[in-house]
Amino acid sequence: MQDVAKRLDKAFQAFYRRVKGGEKPGFPRFKPASQYDSFTYPQGGYKLDGKKLKLSKIGDVRMKLHRPLEGKVKTCTIIQKNGKYYACLSAEVEPKQLPYCADAVGVDLGVRTLAVTSDGEHFKSPAYLRASEKRLKRLQRSVSRKKKGSNRRKKAVHVLARLHEHVANQRKDYNHKVSRGLVNRYGLIAFEDLNVLGMTKNHNLAKSIVDSGWSQLVSFTTYKAESAGRVVKQVDPRNTSQLCSSCGVVVKKLLKDRKHHCLCCGYVADRDENAAFNILKRATA
Numbered sequence: 001m002q003d004v005a006k007r008l009d010k011a012f013q014a015f016y017r018r019v020k021g022g023e024k025p026g027f028p029r030f031k032p033a034s035q036y037d038s039f040t041y042p043q044g045g046y047k048l049d050g051k052k053l054k055l056s057k058i059g060d061v062r063m064k065l066h067r068p069l070e071g072k073v074k075t076c077t078i079i080q081k082n083g084k085y086y087a088c089l090s091a092e093v094e095p096k097q098l099p100y101c102a103d104a105v106g107v108d109l110g111v112r113t114l115a116v117t118s119d120g121e122h123f124k125s126p127a128y129l130r131a132s133e134k135r136l137k138r139l140q141r142s143v144s145r146k147k148k149g150s151n152r153r154k155k156a157v158h159v160l161a162r163l164h165e166h167v168a169n170q171r172k173d174y175n176h177k178v179s180r181g182l183v184n185r186y187g188l189i190a191f192e193d194l195n196v197l198g199m200t201k202n203h204n205l206a207k208s209i210v211d212s213g214w215s216q217l218v219s220f221t222t223y224k225a226e227s228a229g230r231v232v233k234q235v236d237p238r239n240t241s242q243l244c245s246s247c248g249v250v251v252k253k254l255l256k257d258r259k260h261h262c263l264c265c266g267y268v269a270d271r272d273e274n275a276a277f278n279i280l281k282r283a284t285a
């Protein structure tokens with residue numbers, strides 16, 4: 001009951017923040033019982049005991065502890081997701097500062113490769129992730145072919161939801177690894193400002209998959225950098241792929257042109273590496 005009030009407050013605060021910021025406000029929606037799939041123990045009423053989680057009013061539940069607990073546990077939220085139950089324990093931990101690092105890097109986000117750095121590192125999206133995304137599209141089609149309200153559609157929706165969760169987990173895992181790598185090696189990490197790109201308004205499945213991968217990578221890197229005492233900057237992304245990072249003139253390119261070749265100063269580079277350099281230059285200017 002306590003946490004319900006907190007959730008409602010959070011929804012309204014976010015609503016007012018959006019109104020003030022001039023965004024599309026989106027008034028908080030009524031949540032029917034069918035969509036209410038989690039509840040929180042805000043302070044007590046739960047206890048970890050070996051392989052069991054003791055929940056008050058429910059009893060002892062067998063569980064898999066997927067990693068040892070750190071810090072002081074504050075709340076416990078029980079979540080039901082695609083037929084599985086999760087206990088989410090939030091804890092207060094001290095940030096782990098990393099030693100000072102003067103190296104800076106620019107990161108260009110892309111479709112073919114998730115990210116390319118100004119140091120020439122290419123983070124391709126892994127093959128298993130691309131395969132899952134293909135399967136996702138196929139299942140999506142199988143859902144839309146089935147009659148609305150039918151049992152066969154319900155079943156197909158369930159299969160699709162499970163694959164969505166699987167793909168989301170794969171992407172999350174990969175983004176955690178990439179962001180950890182960046183934060184460990186660089187003191188300043190520069191990204192394109194995704195809001196300026198105006199990417200949030202598309203309804204295309206493939207495109208929205210790519211978008212969500214980008215913003216997740218940026219947000220993972222940002223929070224990891226914060227607790228490590230490192231800096232993430234987001235810069236204006238306009239023209240980063242067209243400008244020459246060496247002399248600054250505009251070198252017109254089509255999407256299919258993978259190489260940057262400057263006729264003015266003779267600089268030759270990979271298209272995305274050139275863009276990453278421009279992003280780095282804007283962040284350090």
Ligand SMILES: [Zn+2]
Nearest residue numbers: 244247262265
């Ligand atoms: Zn040039």
